[in-house]
Amino acid sequence: MRKGLSSVNLVALTFGFAFLYLPIVLLVIYSFNASQLVTVWGGFSTRWYVSLFHNEQLLEAAWVTVRVGILSATVATVLGTLAAVTLVRMGRFPGRTLFSGMVYAPLVMPEVITGLSMLLLFVAIGLDRGFFTLALAHITFSMCFVAVVVQSRLISFDQSLEEAALDLGCPPFKTFIVITLPIILPAIVSGWMLAFTLSIDDLVISQFTTGPGATTLPMRIYSSVRLGVKPEINAVCTILIAIVTTGVIIASIATKRAENERAKAERAAAAGR
Amino acid sequence: MTDVLTPDPEAPRAIAQAPDASPADVGGGRWKRAALIAVPYVWLLVLFLAPFFIVLKISLSDTVIAQPPYQPVLDLANGWRGVVDWWNGLDFENYQILFEDELYVASYLSSLKIATISTLLTLAIAYPMAYAMARAPKSIRPTLLMAVILPFWTSLLIRVYAWIGILNPEGLLNQFLLWTGIIHEPLYIMNTETAVYIGIVYSYLPFMVLPLYSSLEKLDETLLEAAADLGSPPWRSFWQITVPLSLPGVVAGCFLVFIPACGEFVIPDLLGGSETLMIGKTLYNEFFLNRDWPVSSAIAVLLLLVLVVPIAIYNNIQAKELGGKA
Numbered sequence: 181m182r183k184g185l186s187s188v189n190l191v192a193l194t195f196g197f198a199f200l201y202l203p204i205v206l207l208v209i210y211s212f213n214a215s216q217l218v219t220v221w222g223g224f225s226t227r228w229y230v231s232l233f234h235n236e237q238l239l240e241a242a243w244v245t246v247r248v249g250i251l252s253a254t255v256a257t258v259l260g261t262l263a264a265v266t267l268v269r270m271g272r273f274p275g276r277t278l279f280s281g282m283v284y285a286p287l288v289m290p291e292v293i294t295g296l297s298m299l300l301l302f303v304a305i306g307l308d309r310g311f312f313t314l315a316l317a318h319i320t321f322s323m324c325f326v327a328v329v330v331q332s333r334l335i336s337f338d339q340s341l342e343e344a345a346l347d348l349g350c351p352p353f354k355t356f357i358v359i360t361l362p363i364i365l366p367a368i369v370s371g372w373m374l375a376f377t378l379s380i381d382d383l384v385i386s387q388f389t390t391g392p393g394a395t396t397l398p399m400r401i402y403s404s405v406r407l408g409v410k411p412e413i414n415a416v417c418t419i420l421i422a423i424v425t426t427g428v429i430i431a432s433i434a435t436k437r438a439e440n441e442r443a444k445a446e447r448a449a450a451a452g453r
Numbered sequence: 454m455t456d457v458l459t460p461d462p463e464a465p466r467a468i469a470q471a472p473d474a475s476p477a478d479v480g481g482g483r484w485k486r487a488a489l490i491a492v493p494y495v496w497l498l499v500l501f502l503a504p505f506f507i508v509l510k511i512s513l514s515d516t517v518i519a520q521p522p523y524q525p526v527l528d529l530a531n532g533w534r535g536v537v538d539w540w541n542g543l544d545f546e547n548y549q550i551l552f553e554d555e556l557y558v559a560s561y562l563s564s565l566k567i568a569t570i571s572t573l574l575t576l577a578i579a580y581p582m583a584y585a586m587a588r589a590p591k592s593i594r595p596t597l598l599m600a601v602i603l604p605f606w607t608s609l610l611i612r613v614y615a616w617i618g619i620l621n622p623e624g625l626l627n628q629f630l631l632w633t634g635i636i637h638e639p640l641y642i643m644n645t646e647t648a649v650y651i652g653i654v655y656s657y658l659p660f661m662v663l664p665l666y667s668s669l670e671k672l673d674e675t676l677l678e679a680a681a682d683l684g685s686p687p688w689r690s691f692w693q694i695t696v697p698l699s700l701p702g703v704v705a706g707c708f709l710v711f712i713p714a715c716g717e718f719v720i721p722d723l724l725g726g727s728e729t730l731m732i733g734k735t736l737y738n739e740f741f742l743n744r745d746w747p748v749s750s751a752i753a754v755l756l757l758l759v760l761v762v763p764i765a766i767y768n769n770i771q772a773k774e775l776g777g778k779a
Contacts (some may be wrong), residue, residue, distance in 0.1 A: 189588055192581035195598070197579070200604050200658060203615035206625060210618065236756020263493035270490055279490075282497040284771045285764055288709060292733045295755045296740065297504030301752070303521050304507050320500040330772075353485075380728070381608035384718050387741075398610050405610070405723060409618050417611040424606050432599060 204421065211414035228415040238416065240399055245397040248311065252374035254317035259319065260326025261364075267327070268334040286324040292320060295388030299326055302389065309391025315340050317389040318379040325378060326371035333367035363442070366435040371433050377424055473478075478724040506758070508685045513543035514749035523747050547751035561759065563730040567646065567721075568714040571653040575710050576703065583665035584695075585645065587672070590745065598666065606661040613652055613723050619646050620724070638779065644726035657713070661706040668702030669695070701770070708767040712760055732756055
């Protein structure tokens with residue numbers, strides 16, 4: 181396709197991005213509203229941020245959310261990477277079709293179904309609902325996202341590097357650790373971040389699988405949103421948006437840099453041959 | 454039910470047959486390889502697949518006021534008799550309820566309608582965006598891509614919440630329109646189906662733009678140049694070259710939006726009104742407000758049956774997409 185933007189293209193981009201960002205920008209702006217009424221501008225103020233830090237319930241929910249997020253993202257990254265390696269490098273094995281189906285289906289499965297089915301499993305095996313079941317549920321859906329991210333990296337890199345190591349007598353496990361792992365590391369890191377974000381953002385699956393004492397931030401936000409828009413909620417949302425945005429931008433810059441350096445090193449190695 | 458999770462066998466076979474010098478195959482031993490496969494496999498079997506069979510089982514049970522709130526409960530302490538009693542206690546009564554009560558049938562139909570219309574609306578907004586992104590100078594493309602992905606990382610709940618402040622009768626949209634003098638009475642969009650459409654289109658837009666962009670970006674420019682040299686006007690090249698070649702992206706994007714939108718709960722719950730019926734919301738209310746586990750399980754089973762075909766097609770595309778490059 182001939183490159184260069186026509187005025188129609190510019191209109192499409194402007195309209196599209198305005199649609200994507202305007203609501204979020206307005207939400208952030210109104211979190212600094214001095215007025216109690218959310219939609220009437222009463223001057224600039226940070227009072228809602230101050231009142232957040234005195235809201236015990238919200239702080240406790242935030243702590244639960246972060247703990248579940250870190251635990252589930254870490255386990256999901258290990259399992260998701262194993263699943264990706266299985267799909268790309270294990271060739272044929274019995275039940276492969278079922279396995280790839282189980283990896284891709286959670287990506288589009290409506291959350292109410294996943295949530296309900298996991299809850300019924302926990303009840304059936306007599307597991308007390310709470311922090312632990314919440315983490316189990318989060319691991320299960322986020323490992324599939326990690327698997328897809330790592331899988332696309334595994335199939336795009338030069339396999340001859342692995343083959344060379346194996347030909348030189350390096351044992352398979354060591355080859356994986358020394359050659360494969362460093363190459364797919366950026367994908368593993370972004371997989372972890374994706375899993376962490378999915379976990380701290382999740383509402384529906386958490387509602388089903390949690391129990392007393394394990395209320396997460398989205399659950400708290402949801403129950404107060406049902407009662408109406410409040411400036412304090414705008415402030416919590418703004419903080420969450422800020423954390424996620426900074427994390428994503430830093431990670432993408434770091435990944436880009438790591439990839440560039442690797443490409444440079446590979447070119448240098450090729451030139452030296 | 455396993456069909457839901459089993460994509461077309463053709464696609465993964467293609468990957469399986471791809472020549473591979475897998476490090477685990479060379480030496481290492483079969484046991485290590487089997488153990489490696491078994492860890493994620495067993496995890497998904499136990500925590501993803503097995504629960505569906507439990508849902509199916511409970512959908513055939515009766516509602517009781519007890520803990521757990523359904524019966525029969527499989528009692529292995531009674532040996533074979535326990536199994537027989539349990540089996541005899543299962544019936545299709547809950548499904549009968551679903552088909553007899555208009556609420557459920559209407560919820561299913563309305564979900565399909567809302568999901569279809571919002572998928573088409575999303576496509577209409579996403580296609581020009583993705584097209585423009587693919588034509589943008591190479592240097593700014595990663596930034597544009599990032600800008601599309603970023604909202605996806607922000608919680609769905611937060612993005613839906615943002616719209617409440619905009620769409621309320623005294624919200625920002627009405628304030629703006631009243632101020633400009635375009636309208637003289639506030640618009641009542643909040644708590645209507647229109648608000649649900651806006652919410653779904655907004656929330657799922659990145660899912661549509663990304664696959665469209667990746668198929669449009671791969672498009673071979675020389676095809677369009679050749680068409681132009683042969684005297685084809687741009688609109689004709691667009692319809693006969695660009696559109697057909699971007700179809701895989703269109704199909705993938707539509708499924709990525711349609712399937713989750715069908716079972717959406719947060720958007721109809723927060724933006725829709727009491728007359729906006731969607732099956733995800735009905736299931737949630739049946740479970741949390743009425744505490745009727747067997748009926749909510751039956752709703753889930755029927756929703757899965759409706760989505761089996763789209764999910765299988767989607768899985769097939771995924772496996773091909775990721776397997777094709779291997």
